[in-house]
Amino acid sequence: MGEIKSENFSIPLLKANEAIAKNLRERWDKQKTFVVNILSSPGAGKTTLLEKLLPCIENLKTIVLVGDVETERDAKRIKEAGFDSIQIITGGACHLEAVMIEQITNKLNERYDLIFIENVGNLVCPAVYNLGENLRFTLLSTPEGDDKPKKYPKTFLTSHALIITKTDLLPHLPFDIEKVKQEAKEINPEIRIFEISALKNQGIGHLADFVKKEREKWIRE
Ligand SMILES: Nc1nc2c(ncn2[C@@H]2O[C@H](COP(=O)(O)OP(=O)(O)O)[C@@H](O)[C@H]2O)c(=O)[nH]1
Ligand SMILES: [Mg+2]
Known part of the structure; x- marks a missing residue:
């Protein structure tokens, strides 16, 4: 049996997502809001990274929109770290879609300089849903194994940065970072x-x- 490639199918859902993502991008361009979409498997360290990263980004009004299948746990963690955050509960969906971001941002009363989107933990579906972001980050934690880029190429292909996390565990793991x-x-x-x-x-x-x-x-462009 031959290879089955999803690009051979027409996917109206993704076309609709693209249109909303384009609107979001236009709105954020006008508002000068910079947006970073963060992808990874569950547990790679997205929320922990944000807890440490946000205090290093001074003088920018920042919010984290965080997607999970259930619970408000991550938004609570971000708020406890002292930053604005809104939880998006997908109720089963394994990725965030532009329409979810549109609905949430329509309700914001304030303008933000910077929006981080913590996507639902998954290295597959989030890669094909444009959220209108400026930058896409993918986290790969050392315990997940060094074989992941070639197994989930679309995620790495569409990312501006790969963030290898949990490097403190390297001495204990067979993880070839150069590979x-x-x-x-x-x-x-x-x-x-x-x-x-x-x-x-x-x-x-x-x-x-x-x-x-x-x-x-991006502001200067
Ligand atoms: N050893 C180690 N553990 C980490 C690091 N960053 C996060 N963790 C742990 O990894 C687990 C998942 O982290 P979390 O930030 O919730 O991951 P998320 O699901 O991607 O948001 C937690 O138990 C964290 O304490 C790190 O740099 N080193
Ligand atoms: Mg998290």
Whole structure:
């Protein structure tokens, strides 16, 4: 049996998503709101990274929109860290869609300089749903294994940055970090790569600088 490729099928749902994402992008362009969409498997460290990253991004009004199948736990964590956050409960859906972001942002009373979207933990579906973001980050944590870029190429292909998390665990794991970097670059030669241990506070500053610089570059364009 031959390969089955999803691009051979017409997907009206994705076309509708693209149209809403385009509207979101136009609105955020006018408002000068910079948006980062964060993808990863469940437990790769998205919320922990945000808890550490947000305090390094000073003087920008920031909110985190966080998607999960159930519970308000992550939004609660972000608020406890001292930042605005809204939970999006998908009730089963394994990814966020532009319409969900549109509904939430329509209700915001304030303008934000920066919006982080913590997507539902999943390396598959979120890759094909444009949320109108400026930057897409994918986290890969060391316990997940070094074979993931080639197994989930679309996610790495569509990301601006790969953030290898939990590097403090490297001494305990058979994780070939150079192989991951090489395979991610083979899929997407432009991808930026960051190595982070949120637990040990390593690499957070570099990532914060990257977000700030990319936002400034975009503002100047
Ligand atoms: N060893 C280690 N554990 C981490 C690190 N970052 C997050 N974790 C742990 O990984 C688990 C999942 O983290 P979380 O941020 O909730 O992941 P999310 O599901 O991607 O948002 C938690 O138990 C965290 O304490 C890290 O840098 N090193
Ligand atoms: Mg989380």
